Amino acid sequence: MNNFKNLRGTADLLPDQLIKWQNVEKIILEQLCRSSVKEIRTPIIEMTELFMRGIGEGTDVVSKEMYTFLDRGERSCTLRPEGTASVARALIQNGISSKPLQKLWYMGPMFRYERPQAGRQRQFHQLGVEFVGYESVRSDIEIITLAWDILEKLGIKELNLEINTLGDNIDRSNFQKAFLKWLEVNKNSLDLDSQKRIDKNPLRILDTKNVQTKKILEDAPRLFDFLSEKSVQRYLNIKEQLKLLKIPYLENFNLVRGLDYYTHIAFEITSGSLGSQATVCGGGRYDNLVSQMGGTETPAIGFAIGLERLILLSGNELEESRETDIYIVNKGNKAETLAMKLSRKLRNYDLIAELDISGASFSKQLKKANKLKSKSIIVIGDDEALKNQFVIRLFNNENLKNMEETISLDDAIKLENWLEKNLLLKRSSLS
């Protein structure tokens, strides 16, 4: 067993699985298109510095999960762990002030160096959507609605939307001061993990999973009490609009999220049926990221959906692929040439026409057609080829001996009539 294997935490996606992926992606893309969100593609590797500054050095993602290496020029490079920082970089670099309002999406692989487990891999895929330049509450709502609708269009049930607000920078630093004071007093009652976070990233202590710490935190100062009037109003406004749109949500004051750049609204959509990796979508507002990275002051909001988890949640009705319309059985020199010409012709009708190129016997080719559940077959041997003809026949299991028809290669009308009658080909698609 000295064969090659894929790297830990990576996965091959085989043709059978990809049917579902493609169907899911198609539904997503349609919804994005209808919402007038445009695609952006950025490189999957960036200089390490970008993520350290963009995401924050104190975050878990940066401090212990980055897939980082030196390239041949000794530059530190990192496989992107998420998309937002790259998008911000790309916009700044390409002149954000000339296009101050942009609704963007991207889809592709992301990398996080962690121990893999159910619903978590080192290479995984995300759909990300970013509304850049938008600061209104309506853009918050539009983003949440878009995420919600995509999940709904995919037929996913039993989802929970959790929301929280983190306020703006000033709110947060006011809270942090008070919180740190409280932490000093209560430090020793916290679990070890949380103690370590006091210096690195105190906010994250809020969403600890440690039951003991959770209980103690109940007496800690609350971020919400430190919000300015304006921030509170903003949050109340969001809740009101969600109610108007009948999008159910839960408030979770401990929802902090792992990336440093969030401000105001933060949200997650989770599903109980995903096991311990419950989050399928996470997002929030990041009004300071662009300016922090050297761009002009630009508010923005976005979310990311984990595609692997999404696939896990979507129903198996999405596993069905388009069936073969016509399987072309052919053998013999003349027949093979004719079959090639014919297959190209048929594909112009937007039919799935599979040309058998195995060279196997007629019997084998027919068995293959049967296994593929092809709706119809065409048979061409040299006998037919000599007369420039082929035999076409419906191919279903109820009637073994279906009526077949012999058609001349040049008789387009007869062929089209047959296709229209038997394969429900629409006249309008004929060319």
Added chain:
RNA sequence: GCGGGCGUCGCCAAGUGGUUAAGGCAGCGGCUUGUGGCGCCGCUAUUCGGGGGUUCGAAUCCCCUCGCUCGCCCCA
């Protein structure tokens, strides 16, 4: 980084110290070289993740190692 579980054919899977390692699915060939469902017949692991040890003898016991998987942390 830390815990638990598991590694027998492409996939599922029996075997738990004794001559040739069940079976099913898939694949290939045939019955039927030019006409498909079903059926029947045959083929497909000198080898049990890898290495070492114990033993007359190991897939089965011991040690090491690698891999997978689930959970913790965190996230998509």
